[in-house]
Amino acid sequence: MSNQTVVTIPTTQTVTTCGDTVTPTSHIVSFNPSSIDSTTGSSSLIFTENGVSIKTFGNTTDTSGTMLYFVNDSNYVGLGIDNGDTHYTSSDSFIQFDLNDLIQKLVPGTVPTLVVESSSGNYQIYGSTSQGSLGVQLMSGSTVSQSSPWPIAVSGVTQTFPVPSFETTPYQFISIIGDSVVSFLNFTSYDDNSGVAQPVCESSGSCPPDPPAQPDLPALDPTYVEVGLEVAPVINLTVDKPKINLVNYAAGVPKKRCCVVVKKRCCDKC
Numbered sequence: 282m283s284n285q286t287v288v289t290i291p292t293t294q295t296v297t298t299c300g301d302t303v304t305p306t307s308h309i310v311s312f313n314p315s316s317i318d319s320t321t322g323s324s325s326l327i328f329t330e331n332g333v334s335i336k337t338f339g340n341t342t343d344t345s346g347t348m349l350y351f352v353n354d355s356n357y358v359g360l361g362i363d364n365g366d367t368h369y370t371s372s373d374s375f376i377q378f379d380l381n382d383l384i385q386k387l388v389p390g391t392v393p394t395l396v397v398e399s400s401s402g403n404y405q406i407y408g409s410t411s412q413g414s415l416g417v418q419l420m421s422g423s424t425v426s427q428s429s430p431w432p433i434a435v436s437g438v439t440q441t442f443p444v445p446s447f448e449t450t451p452y453q454f455i456s457i458i459g460d461s462v463v464s465f466l467n468f469t470s471y472d473d474n475s476g477v478a479q480p481v482c483e484s485s486g487s488c489p490p491d492p493p494a495q496p497d498l499p500a501l502d503p504t505y506v507e508v509g510l511e512v513a514p515v516i517n518l519t520v521d522k523p524k525i526n527l528v529n530y531a532a533g534v535p536k537k538r539c540c541v542v543v544k545k546r547c548c549d550k551c
Contacts, residue, residue, distance in 0.1 A: 303471040303479055305388050310335055310466040312360035318353040320363045325349075332477035333386050333470060336379035339363070340456070344413055347374060352462045356438065357398040359464035370404065375458035378466075379412065380444075384451050386478040388469045392443040396465035397422065397457065400438045404459030406445055408452030415456050419445035422459065439464070 310330045324346035328335045339349040339362055348363035360376060361368040370376055383393065397404065402422040409416025420431040422440060427433050433442040446452045457463055470478035 303473055305469055306331070306472040306476075306478075307467065307469050308333070308478075310468075312337070312463050312465065313351045313353060313358055315351075316353050316358055317351050319351050321349045321351060323348060326360075331470065331472060332479075333468070334382045335466060336382075338377045338379070338412065340375055340377055340413055342373045342375070342415070342458075346413075349376070356400065357462040357464075359396075359398055359462035361462045370458055370461050370463075372459060375407075375415065375456045376463055377409075377412065377454050377456040379454055380451065381453045383468055384453065385480045386470045387447075387481065388471055389481060391469045392447040393466060393468035394441055394443050395455075395457075395463065396439060396441045396467070397461045398438050398464055399440060399459070399461035401460045402440070404457055404461040407456040407458065408446050409454040409456065410452065412454060414454070415458065416452065416454065419452075422461065 308330045310328050310333075312328060314328075324339045326337045326349055328337065337349065337360065339347040341347050350361045350363040350368040352359055352361040352368050354367075357369070362370050362374045362376065364374055365371060380393075387393065395406075399422055404422040405418055406420045406422075407415040407417060408419050420442070423433050423435065431442055431445055433440050444451070444455055446455075471481060472478050
């Protein structure tokens, strides 16, 4: 594929691709995929679904980080905060989602939905351009179906709603604070033949041209090189054993002379 960018025409939503076929495909991100009840041991996690990465952060209202918690109790299943007895988000702790990658790959004209579990409905949704900051309040939770400020479908404690701000200019960071657990995120992306979501740009322009082909280079014949080496002569030196004349004066005139010392013995042949 020469270019991974999907080009869409906003007026008709006609899709032209750059070298590959793409298909609008719905996906579900589970924030407790193994349905366990345990601390995550981290204040940040990344959930990936078909090439879309959703970063999550645990935060407190005093701007400090706090660990996230996989909740699976008698009430909720999803992602919460590792503080308190219930591990739910509270009035002073919240879960923040970095949706930048989703914004780049979301099918234009569609809006992702969040699934939140809350028996009280006492939670709020905020939008921000900065990590760790709550930002602007976008909506409040509810235990009954409502159309204002934002439509929410309620089934028991489970509440599903479109993510606020995505119908116009989406916030990169969406936060949920209050008595709740976040279970799922639903979205639609343009997936290629391998099932991987592709980036989208709302433009009627054409795909950039492929880079020019490189010219074929002629085959190279092997080249042989003669190398002359000058070798220095080797000189062998032989050193004879030294001749030592010994004279024994202990008895006056020496009776025998030692001309050559051989292994500590005297040889009288000079």
